[in-house]
Amino acid sequence: MEFIDLKAQYQYLKEEMNQGLAQVLESARFIGGTEVSQLERRLQEYTTRKHCISCGNGTDALLLAYMAIGVKEGDAVFCPDMTFIASIEPACLLGATPIFVDIDIKSYNLDPQSLEERVREIKESGKFNPKAVVAVDFLGNPAELTEIRNICDKYDMYLIEDAAQSMGASYEGKKCCSFGDIACTSFFPSKPLGCYGDGGAVFTDNDEFAELMRSIKVHGKGVSKYDNVRIGINSRLDTLQAAVLLTKLSVLDEEIEKRGKFADIYQNALQDIVKVPQIREGNISSFAQYCVLFHSEEEKDFIAQRMEENGIPSLVYYPNPLHSLEAFDNVRQFHKGDFRNSQEYAQCNLGLPFSPYLKEEDQKAVIETVRTAVEEYRKMH
Ligand SMILES: *Cc1c(COP(=O)(O)O)cnc(C)c1O
Secondary structure, three states: OOOOOHHHHHHHHHHHHHHHHHHHHHHOOOEOOHHHHHHHHHHHHHOOOOEEEEEOOHHHHHHHHHHHOOOOOOEEEEEEOOOOHHHOHHHHHOOOEEEEEOEOOOOOOEOHHHHHHHHHHHHHHOOOEEEEEEEEOHHHOOOOHHHHHHHHHHOOOEEEEEOOOOOOOEEOOEEOOOOOOEEEEEOOOOOOOOOOOOOEEEEEOOHHHHHHHHHHOEOOEOOOOOOEOOOOOEOOOEHHHHHHHHHHHOOHHHHHHHHHHHHHHHHHHHOOOOEOOOOOOOOEOOOOOEEEEOOOHHHHHHHHHHHHHOOOOOEOOOOOOHHHOHHHHHHHHHOOOOOHHHHHHHHHEEEEOOOOOOOHHHHHHHHHHHHHHHHHHHHHO
16 A cells, blocks of 8 residues: 555556656756746646746745745744744754744644744744744645734734645635745645655745745846846756646646545544544645544554554654754753644654545555554553
8 A cells, every 4th residue: 555646646647747748858958948937827827826936845945935035043933843844944044043833733733822922922032033934734734824924914024834735725715825925835746736856836926025036046146147146046946847747737626626535534434533633614625644643652653553564554744843853952942832732743643545546445444454453552551
């Protein structure tokens, strides 16, 4: 059984995919070209955003965003304690101090109330300038984007949407990537819209930010690549990846619908014995992963082992809350906060096999194995 069945997706899209790739190979144009500009236009339309700018990966997308809003030393950037380090890492590279915030245990997303408390605390301490919040659509579930936007407005901060896991998802009828001053996504193969290597993109409605990011991603270009007006980076989506993404984008909505159906099946079959992700009414998750929470770390390890014995893969997304990572040892003194929920999540979560191409009989086997193992474990304890 596959954890994410990219092989089945390729078989489904093979003809169109091969054709798209062959076209790039024939043209021998591997950087830029019509595929890249076509993809940017399609994604810009898909997300209803004014600008879409492709780049090398999701981490670069976040770096471009943080550079565009001018993140620097002395700034505080607020980030959910449970996410991939890339959500905040580029801000730290620019000298900012990360301030971690606990999550809501039902949605696994940044808790707006804890956010406001932390912002107020940092502001009162006078040590840092509260600069931005990165709202992560964790596992594809849209963050509390309205509440977070209001907090950003109230305290004069920028909002960055980290939509690396949520392409195709929507919040109150609006597509993810359309929120925040700048939104960032990743096309890493396992993401809801993944290419066959690395890729990413930024989205914004702000012309000034768009122009800045277009310059920064090409060595700080001015009128040309050799007229450099600022220090930038080299970050581009290559043409072959753009061709892959054009093919996959054409079935994204259809895939999101299938993800929703498989998620419903997991939810109905498991919610009486484990915590399952809660998606707010009116929102659609892209379910980049389907992670459930067991009662304890020990129970989770037991279930994972039983699954493995039955040939069923599982993965933990993610095993460590950011505040606990050695990389952040130097800022730990600022984290007297309570991370009860992100800690519980980190210890108890397990991702189940999930993709739009999940086979019905495989999902049944996962459910049966999990239920049997939970029963067995709870009888012993
Ligand atoms: C994957 C991911 C990123 C980084 O994307 P890359 O393309 O791997 O650089 C950033 N944030 C989140 C939440 C992610 O899941």
